[in-house]
Amino acid sequence: MNQPVSLPPSGAPLSHFIAEGVFDPHQADKLTKAQERVYLASQLTLMWWKFRKHRLAVISGVFLMVLYASILISEFLAPYNYQSRHTDFIRTPPQSVHLFHDGRFVGPFTYGLTSTLDMNNLKRNYSENTQQIFPIRFFCRGDGYRFWGMFEGDLHLVCPGEGGTMFLLGTDRLGRDMLSRIIYGARISLTIGLIGISVSFALGIVIGGLAGYYGGLFDLLVQRTIEVVQSLPTIPLWLALSAIMPPSWSPILVYFGITVILGLMDWTGLARAVRSKLLSLREDDYVVAAQLMGAGTPRVVFRHLVPGFMSHLIASATIAIPSMILGETALSFLGLGLRPPITSWGVMLNEAQNINIVVLYPWLILPVVPVIAVILAFNFLGDGLRDAADPYR
Amino acid sequence: MLRYIARRILIMIPTLLITSALIFTVMQLPPSDYFETYVAEMAAQGEKADMSRVEFLKKEYGFDKPLIERYFLWVTGFVRGDFGYSFEYEMPVSDVVGERLALTVLVSFCTILMTWIVAFPIGIYSATHQYSWADYGLTFIGLLGIAVPHFLLALIFMYFANVWFGLSIGGLMDPIYFNQPWNWAKVQSVLAHLWIPVLIIGAGGTGSMVRAIRANLLDELQKQYYVTAKAKGLPPGKALVKYPLRMSLNFFVSHIGDVLPSIVSGSELTAVVLSLQTTGPLLLRALQSQDMYLAGSFLLFLSCLTVVGVLISDILLGFLDPRIRLQGGRTK
Numbered sequence: 001m002n003q004p005v006s007l008p009p010s011g012a013p014l015s016h017f018i019a020e021g022v023f024d025p026h027q028a029d030k031l032t033k034a035q036e037r038v039y040l041a042s043q044l045t046l047m048w049w050k051f052r053k054h055r056l057a058v059i060s061g062v063f064l065m066v067l068y069a070s071i072l073i074s075e076f077l078a079p080y081n082y083q084s085r086h087t088d089f090i091r092t093p094p095q096s097v098h099l100f101h102d103g104r105f106v107g108p109f110t111y112g113l114t115s116t117l118d119m120n121n122l123k124r125n126y127s128e129n130t131q132q133i134f135p136i137r138f139f140c141r142g143d144g145y146r147f148w149g150m151f152e153g154d155l156h157l158v159c160p161g162e163g164g165t166m167f168l169l170g171t172d173r174l175g176r177d178m179l180s181r182i183i184y185g186a187r188i189s190l191t192i193g194l195i196g197i198s199v200s201f202a203l204g205i206v207i208g209g210l211a212g213y214y215g216g217l218f219d220l221l222v223q224r225t226i227e228v229v230q231s232l233p234t235i236p237l238w239l240a241l242s243a244i245m246p247p248s249w250s251p252i253l254v255y256f257g258i259t260v261i262l263g264l265m266d267w268t269g270l271a272r273a274v275r276s277k278l279l280s281l282r283e284d285d286y287v288v289a290a291q292l293m294g295a296g297t298p299r300v301v302f303r304h305l306v307p308g309f310m311s312h313l314i315a316s317a318t319i320a321i322p323s324m325i326l327g328e329t330a331l332s333f334l335g336l337g338l339r340p341p342i343t344s345w346g347v348m349l350n351e352a353q354n355i356n357i358v359v360l361y362p363w364l365i366l367p368v369v370p371v372i373a374v375i376l377a378f379n380f381l382g383d384g385l386r387d388a389a390d391p392y393r
Numbered sequence: 394m395l396r397y398i399a400r401r402i403l404i405m406i407p408t409l410l411i412t413s414a415l416i417f418t419v420m421q422l423p424p425s426d427y428f429e430t431y432v433a434e435m436a437a438q439g440e441k442a443d444m445s446r447v448e449f450l451k452k453e454y455g456f457d458k459p460l461i462e463r464y465f466l467w468v469t470g471f472v473r474g475d476f477g478y479s480f481e482y483e484m485p486v487s488d489v490v491g492e493r494l495a496l497t498v499l500v501s502f503c504t505i506l507m508t509w510i511v512a513f514p515i516g517i518y519s520a521t522h523q524y525s526w527a528d529y530g531l532t533f534i535g536l537l538g539i540a541v542p543h544f545l546l547a548l549i550f551m552y553f554a555n556v557w558f559g560l561s562i563g564g565l566m567d568p569i570y571f572n573q574p575w576n577w578a579k580v581q582s583v584l585a586h587l588w589i590p591v592l593i594i595g596a597g598g599t600g601s602m603v604r605a606i607r608a609n610l611l612d613e614l615q616k617q618y619y620v621t622a623k624a625k626g627l628p629p630g631k632a633l634v635k636y637p638l639r640m641s642l643n644f645f646v647s648h649i650g651d652v653l654p655s656i657v658s659g660s661e662l663t664a665v666v667l668s669l670q671t672t673g674p675l676l677l678r679a680l681q682s683q684d685m686y687l688a689g690s691f692l693l694f695l696s697c698l699t700v701v702g703v704l705i706s707d708i709l710l711g712f713l714d715p716r717i718r719l720q721g722g723r724t725k
Contacts, residue, residue, distance in 0.1 A: 224407070224408070224411070225411070227408065228408055228411045228412055228415070230654070231408065231412070231654060231696065231699050231700050231703060232412065232415075232654065232696055232699070233654045233655075233657040233658035233661070233695050233696065233699055234654065234655070234658050235658035235659070235661055235662055236657075236658055236661050236676060236691070236692055236695055237419070237658075237692065239661075239676070239677065239680055240416075240419050240420070240680055240688060240692060241419060243680035243681060243683070243688075244419070244422045322540070326542045329542065329545075330542060330544060330662055333544060334662070334665060334677060336677075336680070336681075349545075349548075352548065353666070355548075355551045355552070355555065358548065358551075358552050359552065359555050359556065362552065362556075365548060365549070365552065368545050368548070368549065371542075371545065372540055372541055372545070375540040375541075375542075376536065376537075376540045379536060379539070379540060
């Protein structure tokens with residue numbers, strides 16, 4: 001049927017032509033296989049496709065997932081228990097791992113350390129003793145710990161050689177291994193953001209949802225409150241709120257207190273987003289239909305309206321997590337947040353408050369590195385998610 | 394225009410009232426007050442606290458009266474210029490705060506100025522050279538500025554200043570000048586110290602400002618009026634300055650209202666790390682010892698600072714954009 005038909009000379013009648021193929025009325029607007037996939041894909045699949053194109057966001061997401069997975073097994077990953085003190089190795093500089101000794105391959109090992117006391121400034125100096133070789137062990141028995149505070153265990157991924165030391169990031173003023181403490185600290189620092197954002201998420205959805213749906217006086221009140229809370233300088237208020245937590249509280253209670261404080265100050269942005277979305281959606285036909293069928297307010301809001309922009313909300317929540325992590329770090333850094341025995345990156349940085357100490361023992365500010373990496377990753381991930389959740393891009 | 398300004402100022406009053414009530418509640422929340430802490434501390438040192446003095450102070454500041462009455466005493470005192478009494482320093486709050494507050498305002502003001510001066514050209518450059526290497530680089534630096542918290546930046550800055558240049562960069566002036574009357578030498582000393590905290594505190598705000606200007610200008614650059622202007626043969630520079638830039642100027646001014654709270658709170662933390670002679674370290678100390686009037690007054694001052702800053706940006710916006718002063722209310 002696609003044979004080229006030679007045109008008859010002008011003026012001559014056209015020859016009769018019948019197409020032999022089966023007539024398909026939808027031939028013109030038929031979708032290709034690829035197009036069909038797009039049209040049939042669910043909302044989530046579409047988001048995933050769009051998200052996948054953001055290389056940086058995907059990398060950040062994987063990075064964060066690895067970190068969050070690591071907090072499940074911190075005890076196993078850390079070479080030492082975060083509380084074990086090594087009184088002979090106070091403020092040791094980071095040790096390096098060697099592979100060759102005297103030009104001969106030995107596998108990963110550390111040299112022994114000898115310490116001398118500088119009588120001028122009472123600073124301990126450590127030097128490598130190249131006579132002693134301690135090969136690093138893998139899947140080995142080391143410091144005892146209680147896995148998640150429940151089961152006794154002593155299995156580690158890596159341990160120093162028998163009788164040797166392996167302080168890859170140095171030790172602090174009590175001779176505790178910095179690397180192990182950073183690994184343990186991730187557990188607190190990373191979860192505080194998640195719990196805090198859950199608090200603010202719940203507050204934001206409920207308050208913003210009711211304000212947007214009911215409107216009127218309640219809406220006005222909520223609007224003004226949001227304006228007031230947003231005009232307050234957050235960090236001084238955080239300080240004030242965490243200063244009022246009684247010192248008699250147990251560290252775990254303080255931990256939850258801080259998450260609530262962080263959440264209490266952060267819900268305004270989400271509430272605003274929820275409110276404006278609801279205002280535009282509540283006049284839609286499907287809402288009227290639900291109301292006519294006798295659905296109550298909570299059902300209409302949370303069953304029919306909120307799922308409509310949930311993905312958008314999750315994306316904005318992701319962007320808010322870094323400020324929570326920073327809040328905890330700042331509070332603990334100033335000594336108003338978490339207190340030792342609990343270890344978070346902020347608590348570790350508390351030791352680095354004094355610049356003179358930092359100049360002498362620069363490895364004490366190393367917890368800055370994971371803080372910045374996590375915050376950057378969350379920013380990239382949030383940007384990617386937001387773009388993916390936006391149907392108009 | 395006058396009506397618009399009057400309305401904005403009227404809206405400010407309930408905002409400040411709610412803020413003060415909120416702060417007062419926060420200050421009242423601790424289960425113990427300063428006197429109990431004081432008596433307990435004295436007892437711990439084996440001394441007996443002067444109970445008659447405690448009773449006198451309690452009476453003087455109305456601690457025996459109900460909460461509402463105390464709140465009104467506190468707020469009305471603010472209007473009269475009586476900011477309460479710092480129990481720890483044993484002098485009126487206004488004397489303790491004095492110069493520190495002025496310095497806080499100075500630091501915040503210079504920070505905003507720096508944010509504007511730096512962010513504006515960078516934002517324009519990034520928008521007009523979208524997806525160039527310079528754009529990527531500047532965006533990344535801006536993101537770093539947002540991501541790295543002020544106090545950590547201060548710490549890192551101090552460390553490298555010390556290691557590379559052997560400088561100690563703490564403080565806002567040489568200690569000898571503090572609480573001295575102002576003279577030229579003091580001004581010079583302040584100016585020499587000022588740029589470091591301003592740079593550190595402004596980093597985050599500048600980063601977010603650049604991002605916002607870039608996004609805003611990119612939106613404007615696609616609009617038809619700009620395309621028309623270019624199509625009619627206006628040189629690109631002139632077309633840019635005459636149309637889209639003016640539009641994004643609005644936003645530029647209004648954004649300061651969003652950045653200001655973070656600048657003020659960031660400066661508090663940075664001040665603690667760099668031991669600036671601003672309100673930060675004092676606020677921290679007051680909170681730790683539950684010196685309630687001092688801490689409360691600080692918090693209220695800081696909130697006033699932000700509220701007034703937002704007011705100024707709103708008024709500027711009213712001048713720039715007739716739509717706003719006719720409708721009333723903010724752009725968002």
